[in-house]
Amino acid sequence: MSDHDSESGLTRGELARATGCNIETIRHYEKIGMLPHPPRTGAGYRIYARSHAARLRFILRARELGFAMKDIRGLLGLEDGTAPTCADVHARTERHLADVRAKIDDLKRIESVLAGTAAKCSGDEVPDCPVLDAITSSFIR
Amino acid sequence: MSDHDSESGLTRGELARATGCNIETIRHYEKIGMLPHPPRTGAGYRIYARSHAARLRFILRARELGFAMKDIRGLLGLEDGTAPTCADVHARTERHLADVRAKIDDLKRIESVLAGTAAKCSGDEVPDCPVLDAITSSFIR
DNA sequence: TGTAGGGTCTGTAGCGGCTACAGGCTCAAG
DNA sequence: CTTGAGCCTGTAGCCGCTACAGACCCTACA
Numbered sequence: 001m002s003d004h005d006s007e008s009g010l011t012r013g014e015l016a017r018a019t020g021c022n023i024e025t026i027r028h029y030e031k032i033g034m035l036p037h038p039p040r041t042g043a044g045y046r047i048y049a050r051s052h053a054a055r056l057r058f059i060l061r062a063r064e065l066g067f068a069m070k071d072i073r074g075l076l077g078l079e080d081g082t083a084p085t086c087a088d089v090h091a092r093t094e095r096h097l098a099d100v101r102a103k104i105d106d107l108k109r110i111e112s113v114l115a116g117t118a119a120k121c122s123g124d125e126v127p128d129c130p131v132l133d134a135i136t137s138s139f140i141r
Numbered sequence: 142m143s144d145h146d147s148e149s150g151l152t153r154g155e156l157a158r159a160t161g162c163n164i165e166t167i168r169h170y171e172k173i174g175m176l177p178h179p180p181r182t183g184a185g186y187r188i189y190a191r192s193h194a195a196r197l198r199f200i201l202r203a204r205e206l207g208f209a210m211k212d213i214r215g216l217l218g219l220e221d222g223t224a225p226t227c228a229d230v231h232a233r234t235e236r237h238l239a240d241v242r243a244k245i246d247d248l249k250r251i252e253s254v255l256a257g258t259a260a261k262c263s264g265d266e267v268p269d270c271p272v273l274d275a276i277t278s279s280f281i282r
Numbered sequence: 283t284g285t286a287g288g289g290t291c292t293g294t295a296g297c298g299g300c301t302a303c304a305g306g307c308t309c310a311a312g
Numbered sequence: 313c314t315t316g317a318g319c320c321t322g323t324a325g326c327c328g329c330t331a332c333a334g335a336c337c338c339t340a341c342a
Contacts, residue, residue, distance in 0.1 A: 011290075012289090013289065022329080024330055027291095029329095043290085043291090043337055044291060046291090057277070061276050065251050065255065066248070069327080075273065075276070084270075085270075086262055086270040093255055093272050097256060097259060103248055104245055104248045107244055108245065110207050111241050114241065115238060117234070118231060118235055118238060121227055121230065121231040129225075129227040131227075131231065132199075132216065135199055135202050135203050135216070136199055153318090153320095154317095163300080164319095165300075169299075169300060169301085184308055185308090185319080185320060186309090186320080187319085210299075
């Protein structure tokens with residue numbers, strides 16, 4: 001590109017490759033305000049700086065950690081426009097941690113039901129199956 | 142309703158209450174073929190029999206167990222139109238069980254990251270936060 | 283200098299799995 | 313006969329992307 005001077009910015013595709021993010025997702029995050037509008041070349045190409053890459057990586061890792069989009073917004077200070085305090089972050093993290101633990105418990109219950117019924121299953125070529133019976137009659141929680 | 146004779150069928154609302162399912166979801170499941178088209182009254186009201194209720198409960202419980210929609214279709218014999226054999230069900234269940242276990246592992250990793258960083262957090266009214274640092278620099282898996 | 287091929291731009295539509303209307307009919311109770 | 317609840321239909325919206333189509337632009341090579 002015409003103004004790709006030395007080690008300056010990244011194109012959208014380069015940012016995508018650098019972060020492992022889908023290229024379209026970058027545009028999406030910009031549209032919903034998770035990423036700031038980057039400057040553009042004369043021809044309209046987006047040019048991303050290190051700060052954009054850092055922010056995108058932050059979002060992707062928070063996502064990996066299972067934070068909901070609105071929590072990520074909060075962590076980024078996008079809700080009220082001010083950087084969150086450590087106390088804010090702590091509260092949000094504790095809440096999310098509780099959710100994660102609850103989900104682990106749910107899944108463990110599910111696991112035991114599945115493991116228990118699957119073990120009873122003959123694996124035969126018959127239509128009568130203990131797993132189906134278990135789904136038909138078992139209650140979770 | 143005019144033909145609500147003794148212990149015959151349920152209306153959509155009654156089925157919803159009887160199963161705990163959202164009333165609109167019932168129509169949705171019919172539309173996507175998870176529930177058969179029920180007979181109708183002269184005025185066009187759906188009338189559900191015991192078999193419909195049983196099938197809907199099956200779907201809801203399979204959903205609680207975390208089965209994906211296409212697996213539920215399989216368990217219901219909707220994929221090839223024939224009742225699944227015990228072997229089919231077993232295979233599907235084992236696959237799902239593996240997914241569940243993988244998800245539990247993921248969440249446990251997430252839990253330990255969150256718990257570890259949250260513990261370091263002062264909870265002060267400052268903007269500098271170890272949780273944010275952790276998200277910025279930690280890699281999952 | 284021309285051209286081929288990649289990359290990027292925009293807007294819009296689609297995914298799954300529901301959920302929530304609006305606007306009209308029908309039913310049962312008072 | 314009226315009132316209010318329930319049901320009918322179709323359609324639109326939700327989230328968080330993802331995938332186009334059709335146009336433009338940039339680089340490399342002949």
